[in-house]
Amino acid sequence: MCYISVKNLSITFNKNKLFKDVSFNINKSSLVALTTPSSKGKTTLLNIINGNIPCDNILINNKTISDKTKTKITLITANVNYYSKTVLEELTLISNNILKIKKYLKEFKLIDYINMSPYELNYIQMQKLNLIKALLNKSEIILIDNIFCYFDKYSKLEYIGLLKKYQIDKGKTIIFTTTNLEDAIFSDKIIIIDKEVLYDGSIEKIYLNDQIIKKSKLNIPLENELLEKLKLYDVIDKVTYTIEEVVDEICK
Amino acid sequence: MQIKLDNVSYKKLNKVSFDIEDKKITGIFSNDIKDLINLNYCIVNDIKNEGSIKYIPRFSKKRLGIISISNTIEMINGTVKDYLDENINDSLFDLLEINKDIINRQINTLSNTEKAKILFINILNREYETILINGILEELDITTRKKIIKIIINLKKFNNKTIIVSSTDIDIIYEFIDNLVLLINGNCLSSNNKFSIYNEKEIVNNPLVEKPFIKKIEDMVYNKSNINLGNNDTINELIKSIYREIR
Numbered sequence: 001m002c003y004i005s006v007k008n009l010s011i012t013f014n015k016n017k018l019f020k021d022v023s024f025n026i027n028k029s030s031l032v033a034l035t036t037p038s039s040k041g042k043t044t045l046l047n048i049i050n051g052n053i054p055c056d057n058i059l060i061n062n063k064t065i066s067d068k069t070k071t072k073i074t075l076i077t078a079n080v081n082y083y084s085k086t087v088l089e090e091l092t093l094i095s096n097n098i099l100k101i102k103k104y105l106k107e108f109k110l111i112d113y114i115n116m117s118p119y120e121l122n123y124i125q126m127q128k129l130n131l132i133k134a135l136l137n138k139s140e141i142i143l144i145d146n147i148f149c150y151f152d153k154y155s156k157l158e159y160i161g162l163l164k165k166y167q168i169d170k171g172k173t174i175i176f177t178t179t180n181l182e183d184a185i186f187s188d189k190i191i192i193i194d195k196e197v198l199y200d201g202s203i204e205k206i207y208l209n210d211q212i213i214k215k216s217k218l219n220i221p222l223e224n225e226l227l228e229k230l231k232l233y234d235v236i237d238k239v240t241y242t243i244e245e246v247v248d249e250i251c252k
Numbered sequence: 253m254q255i256k257l258d259n260v261s262y263k264k265l266n267k268v269s270f271d272i273e274d275k276k277i278t279g280i281f282s283n284d285i286k287d288l289i290n291l292n293y294c295i296v297n298d299i300k301n302e303g304s305i306k307y308i309p310r311f312s313k314k315r316l317g318i319i320s321i322s323n324t325i326e327m328i329n330g331t332v333k334d335y336l337d338e339n340i341n342d343s344l345f346d347l348l349e350i351n352k353d354i355i356n357r358q359i360n361t362l363s364n365t366e367k368a369k370i371l372f373i374n375i376l377n378r379e380y381e382t383i384l385i386n387g388i389l390e391e392l393d394i395t396t397r398k399k400i401i402k403i404i405i406n407l408k409k410f411n412n413k414t415i416i417v418s419s420t421d422i423d424i425i426y427e428f429i430d431n432l433v434l435l436i437n438g439n440c441l442s443s444n445n446k447f448s449i450y451n452e453k454e455i456v457n458n459p460l461v462e463k464p465f466i467k468k469i470e471d472m473v474y475n476k477s478n479i480n481l482g483n484n485d486t487i488n489e490l491i492k493s494i495y496r497e498i499r
Contacts, residue, residue: 014357037393038365078364079325122264122284146364149390150285150321152420153462179393217393222423222465225487233491235498240257250494251477 003028003173003233004049004141009057011044018044020195027169031164033184033203036193036218041175045193046143049175050075060141073141074134077151080126082118082220085128087167090118093135108162127160135166144176148183158185181213182221192216207239253307253315253382253414255295260303263290263438267303270433270443272382272416272495273459274308277408279429279446280418283460285387287438288418289322289366291458292386317380324367327359335370337361338376343372347403349396365392372400382414389417389424401428425460426464436460466490473498 004026009142011018017182018041026032036042047053050073051065060069082173084090087110092100108128113121119131121152148156148232164171164186176183184190184203192199192212199212206212213220227239236249255272272278282288282411293299296318297311309315319409327335328489333355345352347373348369357375359367389397405411405428419425425433432446434455440460449455450467463471470481470491481493 013361014353038391038396039363043363078321094299122282123286150387154285157281179391186269190291217395219394219397222487226469226490229487229491230494233495235491235494243469243472247472247476250473250498251479 001028002026003061004175005029005059005062006049007057007059009048009055011041017195019193022197024191024197024200026097026172026173026175027165027188030173031167031186032173032175033190034175034177034189034193035179035190035216036118036175036177038179040194042091043145046075046145046171046177049073072139073143074137074139075143075145076127076130076134076147076209079107080118080130084118086123087121089116089119091132091136094133097136100137101132101138104135108132122157124151127151127159131159131162131166140173142172142174144174146177147175148178148180156183168202171187171229176235179217180219180221181224182219185214192218204242255382255416256308257294258304258306259302260291260294262294262299262301263287263433265290265294265301268435268438268440269303270440273431274414274415275412276409276430277415277417277428277468278431278433279425280373280416280433280435280445281422281425282420282435283437285321286418287435288386289320289388291435292318292320292322292384292418295384305403314378315381316384317369317375317378317382318384319371319375320384320389321364321368323371324364327362327367327370330359331355332357332359332362332370337374340373340377344376347376348372348458349399363429369484372403374405378385380413382416384416384418386418387420390419390421396423403426422462422464423466426466430451434461473485 002025009019033044048055049060051070056064058065074156081092084093096099103144105114110125110128117202118126121129131238151159163174167174187203189201190203190206194216198216199206223243227241230236231239236246253276255261258269259267261267280288294301294305295317337357342352389400390402404415408415417425417429425447429446432449433443434441442455444453450463455461466484473479475482479497480496484490484493
């Protein structure tokens with residue numbers, strides 16, 4: 001079911017065309033990766049969906065964005081600001097349900113930090129705290145702007161796993177921006193924009209579309225780069241091997 | 253510039269000791285960007301920390317330049333012009349593929365990548381001996397990242413600069429660094445030549461240490477068929493080694 005609809009969005013910024021006739025739809029309760037080359041409008045697009053930049057070309061649930069709609073949307077960015085002395089106090093600003101807060105803190109492995117200052121947390125823990133705030137706030141749409149690039153790989157996988165869990169369990173619609181294709185691993189779809197929409201589809205099919213990947217300037221996993229080059233040099237016959245299978249092929 | 257950190261402690265950084273070699277590229281990997289930002293504050297002498305940091309030759313803000321994600325976050329007010337040095341050579345705008353018209357724009361209308369490029373222009377213009385780059389490469393698209401990496405390599409190769417690049421992604425920095433410092437949960441586990449570090453027993457056996465992808469493949473091939481592919485920086489070199497040793 002179409003939940004967020006962007007129709008014929010064109011933006012010119014300082015004489016440069018940022019978006020030209022951009023249209024796409026996002027279903028309710030889906031996890032979507034949104035990408036553009038560097039400095040080509042990822043943050044702008046999230047700010048449009050968030051309602052920070054007024055725009056008539058976007059509909060949420062078939063309606064233009066109102067102040068009421070805005071309360072259902074949370075934008076998580078790399079910049080963090082907290083207003084309380086402890087993690088618990090920070091969360092009680094949003095909800096008085098201590099049991100629920102503790103349940104989330106346990107699920108996010110933050111329960112041991114409940115009485116610490118939010119600023120004492122490491123970066124991934126801070127971003128987990130931001131996600132808990134969005135969940136306590138009962139945000140229906142969670143927008144995440146370029147936070148994964150500051151995670152190490154283990155943390156990134158853990159965080160994206162949490163997003164997937166809450167997309168499914170709580171029916172959240174989650175849109176995140178990235179320049180790395182591997183971040184979209186659990187996404188229902190990936191939307192690639194460079195002025196216009198280059199691709200809007202499943203993550204599996206994008207790997208079969210070399211031209212779009214090159215045009216999008218996305219960082220592809222080294223695993224895929226290795227597979228493609230080994231195939232080019234006839235060391236392997238297809239690019240769909242796992243890494244273990246590739247090593248088997250190399251060592252044959 | 254050579255920099256020697258001895259038992260540096262600040263916030264979660266716990267007695268961190270390592271050396272930065274002169275005229276080399278040193279990568280610092282950490283599993284927390286906050287530790288890298290704090291370490292940078294220590295290295296550029298911006299905060300008082302426990303422990304000592306020796307600089308050879310002596311520390312001067314004119315010798316050490318920094319571009320960090322924390323700097324780009326602080327760029328909020330004024331125009332781009334306010335953040336740029338006077339008399340910038342036009343070729344630096346071309347090198348970083350920035351339209352010179354950008355100087356009249358409000359700084360808060362720029363993306364993080366554009367802000368980082370503005371800082372990079374200043375760094376190149378000021379001709380520091382040592383340049384510290386933190387958390388800038390990660391969010392770039394592949395074309396921009398390759399371009400910046402090429403500039404970093406050339407700064408060492410042709411201008412004899414000492415470069416420090418810190419990152420939470422080992423694969424991004426592994427291809428172009430000489431030495432590596434591994435910081436996990438605020439502790440320095442090791443600092444060494446990037447190839448030697450992953451042969452150290454304590455590092456190999458530590459489940460918290462993430463190996464670079466290239467090293468993983470080299471080890472898998474060795475464990476399966478006892479073939480040593482040698483030390484490779486990039487996928488292209490790895491492919492050449494595979495072809496040479498196996499095919």
